[in-house]
Amino acid sequence: MASEQQTPLLEFRDVQTFYGRIQILKGVNYTVYPGEIVCLLGGNASGKSTTMKTILGIVKPTKGQVLWEGEVINNLRTAERIKRGIATVPENRRLFPHLTVVENLEMGAYTRNDASGIAEDLERVYEYFPKLAERRKQRAGTLSGGEQQMVAFGRALMSRPKLICMDEPSMGLSPALVDQNFELIQQVNEQGVAVFVVEQNANAALSIADRGYVLQGGRLFTEGTAAELLENPELKRAYLGG
Amino acid sequence: MTAKTMTRDGRSGLHDALSRLPGWVWWALAIVIAGVFPLLNVAGLVETAWLRVGVISLIFVMLSLGLNIVMGETGLLNLGYIAFFAFGAYTTALLSSPKFGLQWPFLAVLALSALVAMVAGFLISVPTLRLRGDYLAIVTLAFGEIVRLTITNLVPLTNGPNGITGIYPPALSSSADRGAGGLAAWLVIDKPVEYYYLVLVCVIVLAVLLTNLKNSRIGRAWNALREDELAAVSAGITASRAKMLAVVLSAGIAGFAGSLFAYYSNVISPESFLFMQSVIVVCMVVLGGMGSIPGVVIGAIVLQALPQIIRQAAGAARSDFEVYRMLIYGILIVVMVIFRPEGLIPDKIFRYESHEVDPRELERTRQSLFDLEEGEKDLEV
Amino acid sequence: MSLDHIVSVTIGGLTVGMIYALIALGYTMVYGVLKFINFAHGEVFTVGGYVAAFTLLAVGVDADSSPLMLAGALVAALAVAVLVPMVLGFVIERIAYRPLRGRSRIIPLLSAIGVSIALQQLIILIFGSKPVTIPTLELSSASVGLFGVRIRVLALVIIAVSALLMVGLTYLVKSTRIGKAMRATSQDMEAAEMMGIDTNRTIAFTFLVGSALAGIGGLLVVMYYGSLKYDAGFLYGLKAFTAAVLGGIGNIPGAVVGAIVLGMTETYGVSVDLGFLAWFVLAGLVLGLYVQMVHVPRQRVGHISPDRRTPEYEQSIVNVYRLTPYHGVRVLMAERTDALLSVSAAHAMRLMMGNVFLAAVAAYMFVNASARIDTRWQPVIAFAVLMVILMFRPSGILGEAITEKV
Amino acid sequence: MGSVLELQDVSMSFGGLKAVDTLSFTVEENEIVSIIGPNGSGKTTTFNLISGLYEPHSGDILLKGESIAGLRADVVHDKGISRTFQSLRLFTNMSVMENVLVGMHSVTSGGVVASMLRLPNVRREERAMREKAQEILDMFPGRFSGPRQSQPAYSLSYANRRRLEIARALASDPALLLLDEPVAGMNPAESHEVMEQIKLLREKGYTILMIEHDMHVVEGVSDRVIAMDHGVKIAEGTYDEVANDPQVVEAYLGKRAADATA
Secondary structure, three states: OOOOOOOEEEEEEEEEEEEOOOOEEEEEEEEEEEOEEEEEOOOOOOOOHHHHHHHHHHOOOOOEEEEEEOOEEEOOHHHHHHOOOOEEEOOOOOOOOOEEEHHHHHHHHOOOOOOHHHHHHHHHHHHHHHOOOHOOOOEEEOOOHHHHHHHHHHHHOOOOOOOEEEOOOOOOHHHHHHHHHHHHHHHHOOOEEEEEEEEOHHHHHHHHOOEEEEEEEEEEEEEEEEHHHHHHHHHHHHHOOO | OOHHHHEEEEOOOOHHHHHHOOOOHHHHHHHHHHHHHHHHHHHHOOOOOHHHHHHHHHHHHHHHHHHHHHHHHOOOOOOOHHHHHHHHHHHHHEEEOOOOOOOOHHHHHHHHHHHHHHHHHHHHHHHHHOOOOOHHHHHHHHHHHHHHHHHHHHHHHHHHHHEEOOOOOOEOOOHHHHOOHHHHHHHHHHOHHHHHHHHHHHHHHHHHHHHHHHHOOOHHHHHHHOHHHHHHHHHOOHHHHHHHHHHHHHHHHHHHHHHHHHHHHEEEOOOOOOOOOHHHOOOOOOOOOOOOOHHHHHHHHHHHHHHHHHHHHOOHHHHHHHHHHHHHHHEEEHHHHHOOOOOOOOOOOOOOOOOOOOOOHHHHHHHHOOOOOOOOOOOOO | HHHHHEEEEEEHHHHHEEEEHHHHHHHHHHHHHHHOOOOHHHHHHHHHHHHHHHHHEEEEEEEOHHHHHHHHEEEEEEEEHHHHHHHHHHHHHHHHHHHHOOOOOOHHHHHHHHHHHHHHHHHHHHHOOEEEEOOOOOOHHEEEOOOEEEEEHHHHHHHHHHHHHHHHHHHHHOOOOOHHHHHHHHOOOHHHHOOOOOOHHHHHHHHHHHOOOOOOOHHHHHHHOOOEEOOOHHHHHHHHHHHHHHHOEEEHHHHHHHHHHHHHHHHHHHHHHHHHHHHHHHHHHHHHHHHHHHHHHHHHEEEEEEHOHHHOOOOOOHHHHOOOHHHHHHHHHHHHHHHHHHHHHHHHHHHHHHHHHHHHHHHHHHOOOEEEEEEHHHHHHHHHHHHHHHHHOOOOOOOOOOOOOO | OEEEEEEEEEEEEOEEEEEEEEEEEEEEOEEEEEEOOOOOOOOOHHHHOOOOOOOOOOEEEEEEEOOOOOOOOOHHHHEEEEOOOOHHHOOOOOEEHHHHHOHHHHOOOOOOOHHHHHHHHHHHHHHHHHHHHHHHOOOOOOOOOOOEEEEEEHOOHHHHHHHHHHHHHOOOOOOEEEEEOOOOOOOOHHHHHHHHHHHHHHHHOOOOOEEEEEEHHHHHHHHHHEEEEOOOOEEEEEEHHOOHHHHHHHHHHHHHHOOOOO
């Protein structure tokens, strides 16, 4: 799927970030090629969430470069990044609980101005998740966990992304929902959208990913294809419960 | 130690040397200055007007020390604090003026004034202390205004806007003895210098008592509630009792100060108990440093005495002057909370609300807020 | 109470209520989005009234002005009454509030108080400390007959204009893009940022809208009463805040309902006999007794775990509520080891205190049935409503009950 | 008389959603029990119920046979349960020493007037408190020594803050210690140290109920493990029993994990 000659969709070059004086990312390098599923594994506080925020532009790197399709985007605003094709499914979904399903989906297309395009994409999301069409006027907070997950995915798709960043898709969810989530990721990926999954549950993530990075204490501990990582003895001990 | 090592962090050697002086040196110095100041007046070097400024400043020091207990130590913003001052002042005025022809003994009136304010503090704290910080601030504001409007409207008791006049000076003896002259006359406090020393002694005693209290388990309980109520409660602190104690104690101090104020100024009227006065005391605590006893003392003196000095020097009219003064106070609060929230003289380790938060904590905070803080209202249509 | 009295008092209450509502919306929107009480909002209202009044004075309108000139002056006054507060609100947010975002509640509140005080002094410095008074205009004194009562046209205009603005605001927040951004920001600021919403701009917009409404409120007050004092914003601001809390802060229709309720309470409070008001208090007492005697005990009994549920235990819980203070005090003193009983006893004491207070008030009112509350006490009514609502139902009449333990 | 803590059919729901559903378990004297389960399975709610932050809608909680359900958190603390929080909740503007001293609030008694006047009994108590606090801080060798004790808690490293929270909870000599994810966010070396610390506490006779995600720590210290999912206890037993329980594997360790390791 991914060829090395292609321009990477997203690239981190020696990115370092600080919160005050505390350094979180201590120089990390990632690349994501179009159409790939890449997972980022790591325990609590390894810098996963910060990576996520750095991709979205909510946190700005102190050093190093974030590149999007070969162009440095270190100082680009979040809205600009979304326009260029980055979307997110945040941890715990983070829907707007008092907004209706439609309104939540529309928030995903907030950066766009083409009413007809938005309407089209809305239809596309409904086709994708027929259940949401039934519930379109319902407040998001009243939906079941599985339906909320669909809204979160639908919301990300509304900006016509090239890359979806997925933060902890298994966090706090029942096994059935986790499975649904990973199936959704694969489904979305089959449409040609690259997915960057940040996950603690290494087994689940590696079972769908093409490649993976392992983060520990703000540094990359190891990286490789999913198959390589699954066989890595140290990883087995640390994350796979082996 | 050489001067070189002292200046290693780029500060001047003097500054560094000064900051190494133990705290009691500063206290002693302050007390000496405050104690000697009126002697200059006795010696004819300083006008009596300055002594009056001194007395009022010291009364405001007491008020600030009292407010600091709730605002600085316990973290409860009280915007109606001046109401307790009013309770003390009116209790004194009613018990020691021609209004009802009463002249109770000075010490009894002083104690009773503090007590009345404490009871008021208790009554208001019972239903309100469960409220969140910002709501509590507004409730106390409403309470302060209700008290003031009641004083203004309850003419038979308070003479309304005209106030109560002719409050007798504090006397340790009864009025009958005083007519006889001699020792009894000595026990009347009616000269500015005498008032000054009376209030100064009260302030010093109060500062010592409050410093002791601050460094006791009770002071720590207050601080813990200010820092994190949930954790404090989980560490065994009864929030309602500790907060109530803070409110009642601070009310008592305000009542006490109010009594001294009434005795000193001879006349009291609702004008002295406006919302603005509450804000002024808040301003003193913010400027000096919330939770810092020396800071609060300095804050009160700076904000009360300095404007008077400037006013006398500039010879400005009173009303104009008040406008500029309040304008500056308003701006001062904003500037302080933005740029130096810990105040001029911060409490020993106090760095109010300006932590560098470890993101590892941040990641978890949301979850925990979600767990425990219900009832946060979002915008709804 | 004759019908015409009721009509005129109701219209009067509705008019002030609508003015409170215009200001209350600013409080409620800012609180909804930032969870912060914008204490300086009352002063923004005053500034609106002042600049409008000075515009009218500058144009030189009086009772003899031609309709065209009058119309022109009003449009100009409206324009400045909207624009100046907007700029002011924007600047305040930028300078005094934005740097404090994310700090604990009382810090930005302190800043807001500072701004409020400073603004009040600035108004004095710029416009003087005397109330600004506009000439009597035909427009503001005209009246029409309604149900046999003379009603000022301006009162009806105020009610209509305010209602219109509120409908507009509801549409704005509910259906427009920026309105949705406001709601999204209010519900989850970080998630809103992840969607590409510029939350800073959204918050600034909230301040702009709130300030504009307050400015219009200022204009209407100047027109209605003919004058405005530099410190009017303090009382109007607090009343509007009361209204916002009364309706459930953060809730836009709630602010309007709360404002109308407050306006009515205030107006009726000083316009009718105590004997009439006493019935309302009595109704409150009946409700309070029902809560204490029936509702709460039933709830509490439901909390007893099944294995400890004996008829005696159930009865003792009920007794604590019904026979306080005797049982309550005894339980508090002697049986503090029993969780449910001691918690219930303390709770029962609080309820009882409230009911005794209500009974005393009702009794006083019936005894002095023909007396009226002096208008001097009118501000006290608003403050008392504020205290009572914050103490007993901080979520407001339209909000869901907030259940906080700790 | 046996169990230190006993939960009897405790239930609690938030707006219709059952966070804890008829949960029953016991913790025996000098035992370390761990609760595991996915986020949202009701673990922290259980802690909040035990420590008095929530009131159970039904069921009972007994501490040494005495009902504590529905008591206020400070009263529960007085009765002998102290806790740490998943999200750190230190008194950040107070010193390390003061944080520990606050933990002793309920076992000391100095009154207002006596404290203001610093009467001899207050001084004596204060001295005893500081000695005791010193003892507790010394249980973390090298972490809170000398001048560090008077530094504010915000100046500590993340791991030391977690340790200080444990120290504060120990200050009142609790009958039961609740640890909510004591090694969350720590690196393996730090986790290991805390693990040793917890073992040491058992030797000193403490009884501990703990929530933890780190399975190495759970395995290393627990006498018993309780697994929860959706507010219900789905398994209980030794670490090996629970870790191999198919329901636990499915709910917590993950089906795919099960497939992958199978």
